[in-house]
Amino acid sequence: MPYQQRLVTMAGYTVLLITALIFSFLVQQSWPFIQEHISLEFFTGDRWLPVSLPPVFQIRGFLVSSVMITALAIVVGVPFGVLAAVSLAELLPHGIRVVFRSIFEVAAGIPSVVFGFLGIKLVAPAVANFFNLPTGLTGFSAGIVLSVMILPTLVSLSEEALRNVPREYSEASYALGASRWQTIWRVVVPTAQSGIAASILLAVGRAIGETMTVLMVAGGRLATPSSIFEPMRPITALIASEVPNAARFSIQFHALFTAGLMLFLITLAVNAVAASVIVGKKGR
Amino acid sequence: MRNNYSLKEIACLVALGIAVLPPLSAGLYIFIMALPGLSLEFITAMPLRRGIEGGILPAIVGTIWLMFGTSLAALPIGVGAGIYLAEFAPNNRLTRLLEMALINLAGVPSVVFGLFGYAVFVLMLGFGPSILSAALTLAALTLPLVVTATRQALYGVPTSFREASLSLGANRWQTVSTIVLPCARTGIVTGTLLAMARAAGETAPILITGAAFALPRLPSSFMSRFMALPYHLYISATQIPAMPPERMWATAAVLLFLVLTMQVGATIWREQERRNKNW
Secondary structure, three states, X not given: OOHHHHHHHHHHHHHHHHHHHHHHHHHHHHHHHHHHHOOXXXXXXXXXXXXXXXXXXXXXXXXXXXXXXXXXXXXXXXHHHHHHHHHHHHHOOHHHHHHHHHHXXXXXXXXXXXXXXXXXXXXXXXXXXXXXXXXXOOHHHHHHHHHHXXXXXXXXXXXXXXXXXXXXXXXXXXXXXXXXXXXXXXXXXXXXXXXHHHHHHHHHHHHHHOOHHHHHHOEOOOOOOOOOOOOEOOHHHHHHHHHHHOOOOOHHHHHHHHHHHHHXXXXXXXXXXXXXXXXXXXXX | OOOOOOHHHHHHHXXXXXXXXHHHHHHHHXXXXXXXXXXXXXXXXXXXXXXXXXXXXXXXXXXXXXXXXXXXXXXXXXXXXXXXXXXXXXXXXXXXXXXXXXHHHXXXXXXXXXXXXXXXXXXXXXXXXXXXHHHHHHHHHHHHHHHHHHHHHHHOOOHHHHHHHXXXXXXXXXXXXXXXXXXXXHHHHHHHHHHHHHHHHOOHHHHHHOEXXXXXXXXXXXXXXXXXXXXXXXXXXXXXXXXXXXXXXXXHHHHHHHHHHHHHHHHHHHHHHHHHOOO
């Protein structure tokens, strides 16, 4: 085996190594906290007092915020995303389709900090006005911005799933006298449903992990929110806002890594389920 | 295709229209709002008074350093891994594990990469808050993009090319390096460009690993602290109440211009190459 081939093999395994390293460093830096301080209250309590004596670390409020914002983003984004994918895959001629697809491709490249900035400048004031709230920097505004940000993921993967439906299926449907819409809605979409489900799961993973938008737009209040129209702080925003100021290797530092480890495991699970849905479909 | 649409089909098309509206109008709106704040001074001068006056040159230069550093680290490993997966990886358990690792790495939230980079590069390896720490963190983040782009580009080269080369007596590495890689070159380069555009726009990882606000000097080495466009926009918009809005819009516009130019450029280049292919 020439040495170049050994080099690329090593590069391949470096990818595996880096993934393993990320996990092991998260565990290593969480360990002091997990060992001494973790209890059920970590997940079920509402108080986060990192520098009081003794410090209290309870993350329910951040988890609730993450779930609320992600749920809103999915509820708003998925109908638009899937219907847009249907339009692209089934209804539009090739030329127009290419234009729209490249718009989504470019939209996927807009940095999240730019979305966060637009959320502050445009979405939050509009939300405050419309719902008559004291501040527009709420979970609702963050969820709306996120619903736009997950569209490219939803549209491109759902479209791919729809286009992978064998032509014979729709031809058979047309031959039986079904209209185009009946064919799309009763034959093509149901056949593609596992691919569409995978696209939704990947969008969920993206929304849970999104940091800058929620850090800038969600309002950042520490208390557990009772409604989505309140300022709140999801788990990603907690990490990004406190790690730069936490004393190195303090118990707060380790608690934040524990939150990061949780986030890692949650997104891992979501992505693994999405991947297995795709693989299961291919194996059929 | 029939072109008289039923009511439900029109509803679908309307959904598509609504879906493309926010990113399109956001882009236009940013560039319009940025006009009063954009000037030659803004992109060529040092920041003064915590960025309220002067320009953002160090942020532009810092972002370019970051992209350069990121590509130095991500390119050899990412392209190498892509070549391995597309051309040499045996069909066994270890390869499937590697592919799973790749998928999962692509799904790790950017702030978690930041935690990793902070623990490993800033603290453990002692690089401190610096371009080096941030670039290595971004390299880990962009690695799956480079690997996937390389692998897709190599998959696009017809098997018959490899067979012809092998039948003439070339070994596998000679085949890959002299026949397959040159054919896949554009795909690899454009994929890397897209990955670097992504690196340029990331904020959460560099926020933890060394970005600084309103540093009135250019980075002097990879060990310097640095300004970067996305971090500058984030701090301006959230922590500097006195920051004139047109300066924030202008920062957003410069960042967007940089990222979109790379992206659109890479996409057009790729499409052109695809059209020119005679295989």
